[in-house]
Amino acid sequence: MREKRKRRRRRRIRAAGRVDGMPKFRACRQCKALTDGDICPICGSKDLTVHWEGIVVIIDPIRSQVAEYLGIKRAGMYALRVLG
Amino acid sequence: MERPFLFFTIKVPSGQEANIMRFLKARAESSGVQVMSLVFVPKMRGYIFAESARSYDVSKLVRGISRAKLLPADPVTFQEIENLLMKEPEKVSIEVGDVVRIIKGNFKGYQAKVAAITESEKGTVLILNLVGFGKSWEIKMPVEYVKVVESHSEES
Numbered sequence: 001m002r003e004k005r006k007r008r009r010r011r012r013i014r015a016a017g018r019v020d021g022m023p024k025f026r027a028c029r030q031c032k033a034l035t036d037g038d039i040c041p042i043c044g045s046k047d048l049t050v051h052w053e054g055i056v057v058i059i060d061p062i063r064s065q066v067a068e069y070l071g072i073k074r075a076g077m078y079a080l081r082v083l084g
Numbered sequence: 085m086e087r088p089f090l091f092f093t094i095k096v097p098s099g100q101e102a103n104i105m106r107f108l109k110a111r112a113e114s115s116g117v118q119v120m121s122l123v124f125v126p127k128m129r130g131y132i133f134a135e136s137a138r139s140y141d142v143s144k145l146v147r148g149i150s151r152a153k154l155l156p157a158d159p160v161t162f163q164e165i166e167n168l169l170m171k172e173p174e175k176v177s178i179e180v181g182d183v184v185r186i187i188k189g190n191f192k193g194y195q196a197k198v199a200a201i202t203e204s205e206k207g208t209v210l211i212l213n214l215v216g217f218g219k220s221w222e223i224k225m226p227v228e229y230v231k232v233v234e235s236h237s238e239e240s
Contacts, residue, residue, distance in 0.1 A: 010148065025102060054169075055102055057109045057122040064120035064135055065089055065162050069169065077109065080125070080169065083207060 027052035027079040034077045042074055054080025089120060090159035091133040092142040096152050098130040104152055105132060108145055117141045125168040133165060178210065178227065181236035186212075188229040195233060196223070 026048040027033070028040035034055065035041050040048065056078045061067040072078060096104045101124045112119050119142060120135040132152075134142045139154065146152040178184065182198045196212035199222065203209070208227040213220050 053126045055105055055122075055124040057105050058120075059109065059112050059122070060120045063089075066121045066123055066135060066165070066169070069162075069166065077106065080123075 024050070025052075025077075026050055027082050029082055032078045032080075032082050034079055042076055049082060051083040052079035052081065053083065056080055088137050089135050090137070090161065091123070091135055091165050092139055092159050093155040093157060094132040094134055094142070094146055094152050095155055096130060096132055100151060101129070101132060104149070107149070108132075108134075108152070112145055115144070117145050119145055123165060123169070127168065133160060178230070178232060179236050182232055183215065183234035184210075184212065184230040185233045186225065186229060187231050189225065191223065191225075196225075196230070198236075 025034040025036055027050075028035070028043060028045050029047045029049055030045045031040060031043045032052075033040050033042040034052070035048070038048070039046055056066060056070065056072070058064055058067045058072050058075050058078065061073055061075050064072075067073070070078070105122050105124060108119075108122060111117075118136055118138070123133040123135070124131075125133075134145065136142050139159065143154045146154050178198060178201065180198050180200060184196055184198060186192055186194050186196060191214065195215045197215055198210055199213050200211040201208060202211065210225050210227055210230060212223050212225055212230070214223065
């Protein structure tokens, strides 16, 4: 019973990590935040683009060195570079 | 203030970085593991860097995910990651008539004269006339691929 539960849990975790195809994220031209919606979750702008590269996920913006280097002050998912 | 954070490498399938990063972000927020950030650089497909003080936190984050594996290699320092992070290129003032040297691409080493400057989806593109050829040869090149040798305003 315990083994069965363990196996089911493992399968559930594995399934969560397996998502086929890249989600169509778009980057905000103002703050570089990535979103799969129509509005930027950080600044609320509608100026989004599909031309971006690199991803940075900031979990703790106060302690993160990457956030400090890139000048990011809010947690979230950002593009490294917005191309156009 | 000295920060002891290091970057631990996570191996993921190439092309699945965005999905896995989104999943790891949700997991880190809900479980409260001490991971500060995750970085994916396009030059290094299939690898994610996790910023944390201890490898234990990162291994706890990826535990149970079959597609993400924490590599047992030595952690990377911020100085090495800094080189990979691309900051926006500094805006160089290039004008029509400037002589530039091509520093990247097929025409590397050649000199050219700027004929026009256009804006495209991928950024600023220059239309250049190669110097030193018998006939005029027009090429298109991104602004990052050239370096100003002689400014038009200096000449006049």
